[in-house]
Amino acid sequence: MKPGISTQVGAIKLERPTMLASGILGISLDVFARLYKEGAGALVTKSLSKEPWEGYANPTLIGVKAGYLNAVGLSNPGAPYFAKMISSNKTIPIIVSLVGSVEEDFTFMIKQFENVKILGYELNLSCPHVAKVGLEVGDDSELVHKIVKSVKSHSKVPVIAKVGLGSSDYLETVRVACEAGIDAITAINTVRAMAIDVETARPILSNKIGGLSGPAIKPIAVRCVYEISSKFDIPIIGCGGVSSWEDAIEFILAGSSAVQIGSALGDKWIGVFSEINNGISKYMEKKGFTKIKEMVGSAKRF
Amino acid sequence: MQRDFDKPTVVKIEKVIEETPTVRTLVFSDEVLANVLPGQFAMVWIPGVNELPMSVMASLEKEKAAFTVRKHGAASTALYGIKVGEYIGVRGPYGNSFSIKQGKLLLVGGGTGLVPLIRLLTFLKKTDEVTVLMGAKTKGEVFFEKMANHILENNKHQVIAVTEDGSYGKAGLVTDVMERLLSETKFDAVYTCGPEKMMHKVIQLASEKKIPCQASLERMMKCGMGICGSCCVEEVLVCRDGTVFDSEYLLSNKEFGYTHRNKAGILENY
Numbered sequence: 001m002k003p004g005i006s007t008q009v010g011a012i013k014l015e016r017p018t019m020l021a022s023g024i025l026g027i028s029l030d031v032f033a034r035l036y037k038e039g040a041g042a043l044v045t046k047s048l049s050k051e052p053w054e055g056y057a058n059p060t061l062i063g064v065k066a067g068y069l070n071a072v073g074l075s076n077p078g079a080p081y082f083a084k085m086i087s088s089n090k091t092i093p094i095i096v097s098l099v100g101s102v103e104e105d106f107t108f109m110i111k112q113f114e115n116v117k118i119l120g121y122e123l124n125l126s127c128p129h130v131a132k133v134g135l136e137v138g139d140d141s142e143l144v145h146k147i148v149k150s151v152k153s154h155s156k157v158p159v160i161a162k163v164g165l166g167s168s169d170y171l172e173t174v175r176v177a178c179e180a181g182i183d184a185i186t187a188i189n190t191v192r193a194m195a196i197d198v199e200t201a202r203p204i205l206s207n208k209i210g211g212l213s214g215p216a217i218k219p220i221a222v223r224c225v226y227e228i229s230s231k232f233d234i235p236i237i238g239c240g241g242v243s244s245w246e247d248a249i250e251f252i253l254a255g256s257s258a259v260q261i262g263s264a265l266g267d268k269w270i271g272v273f274s275e276i277n278n279g280i281s282k283y284m285e286k287k288g289f290t291k292i293k294e295m296v297g298s299a300k301r302f
Numbered sequence: 303m304q305r306d307f308d309k310p311t312v313v314k315i316e317k318v319i320e321e322t323p324t325v326r327t328l329v330f331s332d333e334v335l336a337n338v339l340p341g342q343f344a345m346v347w348i349p350g351v352n353e354l355p356m357s358v359m360a361s362l363e364k365e366k367a368a369f370t371v372r373k374h375g376a377a378s379t380a381l382y383g384i385k386v387g388e389y390i391g392v393r394g395p396y397g398n399s400f401s402i403k404q405g406k407l408l409l410v411g412g413g414t415g416l417v418p419l420i421r422l423l424t425f426l427k428k429t430d431e432v433t434v435l436m437g438a439k440t441k442g443e444v445f446f447e448k449m450a451n452h453i454l455e456n457n458k459h460q461v462i463a464v465t466e467d468g469s470y471g472k473a474g475l476v477t478d479v480m481e482r483l484l485s486e487t488k489f490d491a492v493y494t495c496g497p498e499k500m501m502h503k504v505i506q507l508a509s510e511k512k513i514p515c516q517a518s519l520e521r522m523m524k525c526g527m528g529i530c531g532s533c534c535v536e537e538v539l540v541c542r543d544g545t546v547f548d549s550e551y552l553l554s555n556k557e558f559g560y561t562h563r564n565k566a567g568i569l570e571n572y
């Protein structure tokens with residue numbers, strides 16, 4: 001039997017396990033349509049806030065060895081504008097990423113998408129470079145509990161929490177989110193990092209500190225997926241440096257049901273989705289798997 | 303050490319050329335940017351200020367690269383103010399380039415949109431017959447005329463300045479002059495770069511005459527390498543799929559010529 005690469009993250013069904021990570025290319029429905037056609041299983045939007053945000057001044061994204069360093073500053077057109085922009089969507093599997101500081105921010109934004117066809121929400125509890133949101137929320141387990149509880153009671157679609165490495169134990173964030181009823185976890189976000197130019201002796205990013213993505217963080221992300229999947233009974237989406245089918249399989253073996261791809265677009269551009277999908281399919285055929293599910297977390301048996 | 307193309311490489315400005323009271327060309331040594339294709343750009347870091355996408359200008363000196371900047375916003379004004387001996391960071395090159403055709407070629411540029419077109423001139427064959435139209439508001443804003451004539455000295459060519467107020471060269475809009483030229487001469491290709499409304503008209507005129515035409519687009523950019531999505535025009539990314547697009551594609555694009563996105567990603571009308 002030919003293997004199928006469709007997968008399921010809790011109640012979220014995906015035709016393919018390769019999703020576009022939040023923050024990447026995610027501001028127009030036309031671009032989403034193109035990436036879906038290119039093989040992405042789902043498209044996660046840029047993190048949306050209540051109001052439009054311009055983000056930081058450039059440089060906001062630069063290459064470093066084995067990855068990218070960014071502090072874009074969560075620039076986005078705001079949830080109301082975005083909801084209107086994708087309101088005509090019928091067929092594209094979109095997951096809306098939300099960022100905010102308090103429960104009311106999130107419930108306001110969910111209201112905007114009430115009549116829009118989306119697969120689910122991803123709560124950004126882990127952006128490492130903007131004050132009062134992202135990791136600063138994720139590090140506060142009481143606040144995480146309140147936000148997840150409130151979002152879950154307002155949302156008609158599944159809700160995912162994206163966690164990252166902040167100043168508190170990310171496993172505690174996962175635990176609290178699970179307790180509050182979260183449907184799935186995305187792990188991980190970029191890792192707080194910086195780069196300084198030696199000629200001018202200046203930090204290069206305008207925000208000085210940003211988040212590191214790409215191959216440099218992949219082993220960290222694999223470890224996190226493995227730890228979460230070992231400790232909690234929760235669907236996981238692996239994210240961090242996936243740039244080949246081997247990387248995707250590694251995340252699946254560690255315990256994730258799907259992966260998100262971001263930085264790899266820099267090197268491989270939009271062909272990366274079909275390349276990874278094909279590689280996963282061939283691997284499954286070779287190893288005799290018929291469903292992604294059969295592989296999820298299988299490295300844990302050792 | 304192998305150069306990391308996506309991280310700014312800091313270079314020292316060696317020469318500043320005053321093009322007009324608001325436009326300067328900054329020249330520096332960089333063998334990578336000295337050899338890029340016409341239409342390609344670099345992200346230019348003005349330390350402590352900002353980083354801007356800049357089309358790479360032609361330099362007539364070997365292994366020298368250049369950018370031409372008009373002071374406009376805070377970042378471009380800071381770049382314009384960079385002095386000899388000061389530093390900027392460059393990363394890239396990024397983007398595609400003009401496909402180089404042969405025969406009777408027409409280049410239509412406005413303002414600093416002339417930059418990739420002047421670079422294109424250095425890639426043309428001596429057998430090409432080249433017409434360059436340079437649009438400007440007024441006499442004081444005409445630049446690159448001498449340089450274009452110099453690059454084309456061994457070609458059959460004409461460089462025509464067009465000013466809106468008629469203070470220099472031909473009077474009117476560059477597209478009006480283009481329309482007249484198209485009725486007299488059968489061109490083999492048209493290349494354009496400049497204000498988007500101008501380019502929109504240029505590709506319409508070229509396509510009416512069924513002449514292959516390419517335009518180099520400008521958009522607000524953050525990463526420059528196809529990651530952040532800021533520069534999307536419908537489903538294409540100017541930094542990665544462009545900056546150069548064929549006219550047939552652009553005429554089918556609903557955003558080109560009408561809207562662009564601001565820093566938050568909201569569409570605004572031109």
